[in-house]
Amino acid sequence: MTAPAIELKGISKSFGPVQANKDISISVAPGTIHGIIGENGAGKSTLMSILYGFYKADKGEIWINGKQTEIPDSQAAIVAGIGMVFQHFKLVENFTVLENIVLGAEDGGLLMPSLTEARKILKELAAEYELNVDPDKRIDEIGVGMQQRVEILKALYRQADILILDEPTGVLTPPEADQLFRILGRLRAEGKTIILITHKLREIMEATDTVSVMRRGQMTATVKTSETSPEHLAELMVGRKVLLRVDKLPAKPGKPVLEIEQLRIVDGAGVERLKGIDLTVHAGEILGIAGVAGNGQSELMEVLGGMRSGEGSIRLNGAALPLHGAGSDARARRAAHVAHVPEDRQREGLIMDFHAWENTAFGYHHAPEYQRGLLMNNAAIRADTEAKMKKFDVRPPDPLLAAKNFSGGNQQKIVVAREIERNPDLLLIGQPTRGVDIGAIEFIHKQIVDLRDQGKAILLVSVELEEILSLADRVAVMFDGMIMGERIVAETDEKELGLMMAGVAGEAA
Amino acid sequence: MEKMPKWADVVLIPLISLMLAAGLSALVILAIGEDPVAAVKLMVDGALGSSYGWGYTLYYATNFMFTGLAVAVAAHAGLFNIGGEGQAMLGGLGVAVICLFIPWPHWTLALLFACLGAGLFGAAWAAIPAYLQAKRGSHIVITTIMFNFIAAAVLNYVLVNVLKPASSMDPASARFSETVHLPTLHELLAPLGIAFSKSAPANVSLLVAVFACLAVWLLIWRTSLGFEIRAFGRSEAGARYAGISPVKITIIAMMISGALAGMMATNNVMGEAERLVLNATEGAGFIGIAVALMGRNHPFGVFLAAILFGFLYQGGAELALWTKIPRELIVVIQALVILFTGALDNMVRIPLEKIFLAFRKEPS
Amino acid sequence: MDFLTLIQVLDSTVRLATPLLLACLAGLYSERAGIFDIGLEGKMLMAAFFSAAIAAVTGNVWLGLLAGIASSLLLSGLHGLASITFRGNQLISGVAINFLAAGLTVLIAQDWFKQGGRTPSLLSGGRFEGLEWPFAIGPEDAAATGRPVSQLMKEAGPVQQVYSELLSGHSILVYLAFLAVPATWWILYRTRFGLRLRAVGENPAAVDTAGVSVVGLRFAAVAICGVLCGIAGAYLATALQAGFVKDMTAGRGFIALAALIFAKWRPWQAMGACLLFGLLQAIALRFQNIELGPIVVPVQAMDALPYILTVVILAGFVGKAVPPRAGGEPYVKER
Amino acid sequence: EPALIFDLGGKFDKSFNEAAFGGAQRWAEETGGTFREIELQSEAQREQALRRFAEAGANPIVTMGFAMADPLSSVAPDYPDTKFVVIDVTWLDAPNIRQVGFAEHEGSYLVGMMAAMASKSDTVGFVGGMDVPLIRHFGCGYAQGVKAVNPDATVIANMTGTTPSAWNDPVKGSELTKAQISQGADVVYAAAGGTGVGVLQTAADEGILSIGVDSNQNHLHPGKVLTSMLKRVDVAVYDAMSAGDAVEAGVFSMGLAEEGVGYALDDNNAALVTDDMKAAVDKARQQIIDGEIEVVSYYADNSCPALKF
């Protein structure tokens, strides 16, 4: 029997008070693809970063090919034959592809010979694995799919036998993802060992040989893929049976609330991010926007929320909202009864160092009920916060605790409470349940549906198709800054939407 | 969960940093062959042992309160205003213009307008780097440094070519008229029957500075503008989400900061020298950095730290007067305070956090 | 202005640009590696003092140079400790270092020499003296002909004037500084070290995950910065002048910083910027107010011009200065 | 106990302030007394230093330089029992200030003559410190001396700056000297406080002669400093300290007759000063004292017959 390619024994790691990995052990056989799944924040990236020497474990042992190996830094990992493609790429943006690949793996003190040599090897690798990239393009000139290839090539150039990929398909379209899996298959056939982190059960089922499940820093199970099912894995992931559909009555759409026509955005670098969007959201309905991350959904939310300017026209209840200049900022949007739960609550929706009560006023800090003469009425804000915390079951219900000291789900509840309780005409809500535990997911979903049933319009952006399918009434798919098509949720399925997400246009709805 | 209780952050860390700085300073004094204990005694005596000493300590402290507040307000907006020196110089120009060219009937009125003039000049000098940062992305630290030098050149030019009276040799403005003379603590306290040294320069600007501390506290923690400044300082993306204009807040915060730095001139130019001289600021703009760091950007902390530095300054002047220790000792102490409370903060913080974490873990 | 005067102004430009250039290149290494350094001034000042002090005591200028470099390196180490090891604020660390140098130099000078914070004047062995090139007009020619050098120079042809006045006669550190420019270019763009250095200033995580030590690279960059600042300081005290006086750097560290931004962190352009700023200084030194027809440019305007130009460049009105992307940020892996 | 306040150039400027220090030192050695002293770092400190010494009971308080005029005028009335002494100020109106001025133009005249006699190129230089009437006063006397010997000689004059930092900028002194040398000057007179150190250094490096000021600076570069224009600040300080708190207030002028100014002759420059030179200069000295030669003062109508600034 051959020794496992990787064996981790009792790995623990904490970041200050956060225990990211607790006594984790895992073993991966050589020449296999091993999947790792788990909710956001479960500790997957941390574990792999430890294996790659990026973080140092507090406790535990690493065995590579049957030998105990110290991996104090990435150099050691590379020497041990490990390569890793991080969730967030580690590339030098204004270097060329070639320079990125040789960085750290140069032979000799002079650059030119290394680059010449690397160019040759790169050509061979590209031919062998269908990984074509232009070695002289700068990283900031190529797309994310290309950048991922560069990362994979970096590992192969360093002759990695063990390849770790952290959520590689999050930024890829389905066809790109398919190609990736073909390449992985070929690598496996050559005897390389691959660890694949993903949230997508379908990818696990299709591509892996074995799969491990992580929950809250612990390894809950390792099973053969052939001996499990998506439902089983989901249960292992969240620790109990998962409710796949939200209970809700059919929508009763009313008059149009939000009408978007020919909306365009050109970013600072001159790239067109939105290429003429037309959308309508009616009162009493939830319109979901599906799509692979980075296809313009964030920009759409930002321009609607008043965080950036654009061209075209948007009307709210028939009245035009300015898209740039005076009156186009987020404050004006709030005044027009548009509420916005942003995609990234920690970066945008909250000030992490502010107390909960300050965050409750955040964005509405000019509201008359929060003022007393020239000063802010802190007492009123605190009382209001307490009421909202109670209603949304925020734990602990302490307005004086800083936002960063709440758990992700409770942070999200603070944001959702702040926005929904304003009783807006239009709610923009992005990734409402990202990194939120299952109990909070159900609660938040219910709040959204309730708001709809009060006859409000809701625009929901999510990269989780499942969430869209269970929550939205209508769905529009975005690809490359355009709407590929709209569907009634009840009349479509994952497969059709997946094709549209890949840029294959469906017939207009 | 917090890594460490708030009091440790606000009190313990600055205290330990200060002790480290003090310890090293003592070593420096030892190294140049002097007795640190005697030096400290002399400093305490000279700075706090008499109303004369207090008068100077408070005079310096007034300067540092203004510049410390200036750094603190900018810091709340996430901006490092290293240009307090230049803004204070321009503030001096503002005061000189107000005092020289307008015949004031009474000092109260003059002070009011001097505050305005100084604030306006200081704010204007800060507004340009702020605008360039907000609109054109120029690094504000570099631009404010550059503006310090430009301010020095401007002041130099104005003093030599414009304000210098024809008959005079030194590059300084004419003396202000008697009517704009600000009452010193001696004059203020005499009616209350309190005897205070006649020759110490601490004056009514001290009250302006204390009032400024209060006003800044209100502004930062009690007004929606302060709320926006703090929010922007913590997260620019968050600010944009909340409808807080980064451009507007950057410019406003820097202008408030510049105005505060400029208002220092009511103390040193109007209250003390009663004319504008070259280098009137004597580096107070830079000391503001140390003061704000020590005071954790809180007005009350700034108030305390300003008095500490006022003490250091007056004590240091006494040292230079009565011993062989050069005045530069204060510069070294100032450097060490900035180093430990600012740059080497983590050196104290990380072990402390570990200790607190260990204590918390054990019971559970 | 006649040709010879022009050459003389340029000659003085070269002398005055040298400390700027050395400090500017020092900053270039540090900032290209992602460590902002507003402490150039302090390091130069420290080096100026120690080089003059040791040269005065030993009478050997080379020992002085070494001492200057060592003292500057010490401050670099402090900056590294604060900004790399303890991930502190690089700007604040720089401010502290400037004050530390301003205070310590006077304190130590007073303790050692009791001359009010200066060193004794350096005698000839304690200074870097000008290197007369072969065939350049010099004192020997004056002695041989019995006429002053200035007269001989005036009568010489333009080539000889450029050769004797502008190129010849500078101290070895001047030539070293100008040689450092191509050397820096070569290191930065043609060596492995340069590639890594530039990378660590752009994205330290990329360097880290590529198996190269971020801390090591950054300390190396900061150390090179220290060495160059040390030479710059030693040049001031032992070549440009004959001894240390307090605050003798007089803002040159900040002008160098300005030049670095002006040059957008590139070596050849850094030389250009330093020569330009050196020229401004040379003009301001030689002429008080400059009359350009009806307008009189006050000397203060010349003094302020480097700073104004830098602000203009920073504002992006004339090209945009984009600093290394990771500049100023400590590399923090674990929050 | 007397006190001494140095001006911004600092106690060891080898020139003006150092001369004062020398006088105080001599007084201390001869009487065994002690004195307080402080070196100012900035304009803003002047008043504090004055007050601090007055508060501490120092008497007399000797101060250096015209920049003390303004602070003195506001501090002196507050301490009527304290005697203040100020060098280079003669226009204040206070009963407790002793104001000492020097006839710098007379001393400068003498060294100007020597410069003209030593020059081979018939071109001599003058590097002034801060551009104020006082320094023009120096330059004017110097130029008159030069022209007296050689009416065709050229005098190149430069000022270092317009602010007090001009007293302490050796780099600039050095650059200005280089410029003057390239214009043919082979004797340079520095009246620039600490800046002069750079002037003398460069002159020595480039092989021309220089003339020091205030203190005897001949020893700085033996054999290369032609002479020094002595301004007996040391005597003024010594006298004031010797008189103690009984020092007489009022305005005093010290010229050649009072031996308040002169030129320096010692071993370091003996080889440079020819007998002819010495004879001519000593003769002129006597003639000035006797009123046979009138050296025009720049102060008379703020202009100079022999030199344009």
Ligand SMILES: Nc1ncnc2c1ncn2[C@@H]1O[C@H](COP(=O)(O)OP(=O)(O)OP(=O)(O)O)[C@@H](O)[C@H]1O
């Ligand atoms: N560098 C860090 N410093 C401090 N805490 C961290 C750091 N990286 C991760 N954490 C914390 O450790 C925990 C595990 O994070 P990790 O990134 O490993 O999760 P994950 O399973 O990869 O999640 P995701 O699916 O979102 O990528 C989280 O609570 C996270 O906030």
Ligand SMILES: Nc1ncnc2c1ncn2[C@@H]1O[C@H](COP(=O)(O)OP(=O)(O)OP(=O)(O)O)[C@@H](O)[C@H]1O
């Ligand atoms: N650096 C400091 N120096 C002195 N006191 C401080 C400092 N920082 C905070 N405090 C005081 O500590 C208390 C808590 O600080 P802080 O203002 O951040 O808390 P808070 O809960 O927001 O209270 P508040 O609403 O009164 O501002 C307040 O009374 C404040 O004045």
Ligand SMILES: [Mg+2]
């Ligand atoms: Mg992850």
Ligand SMILES: [Mg+2]
């Ligand atoms: Mg508070």
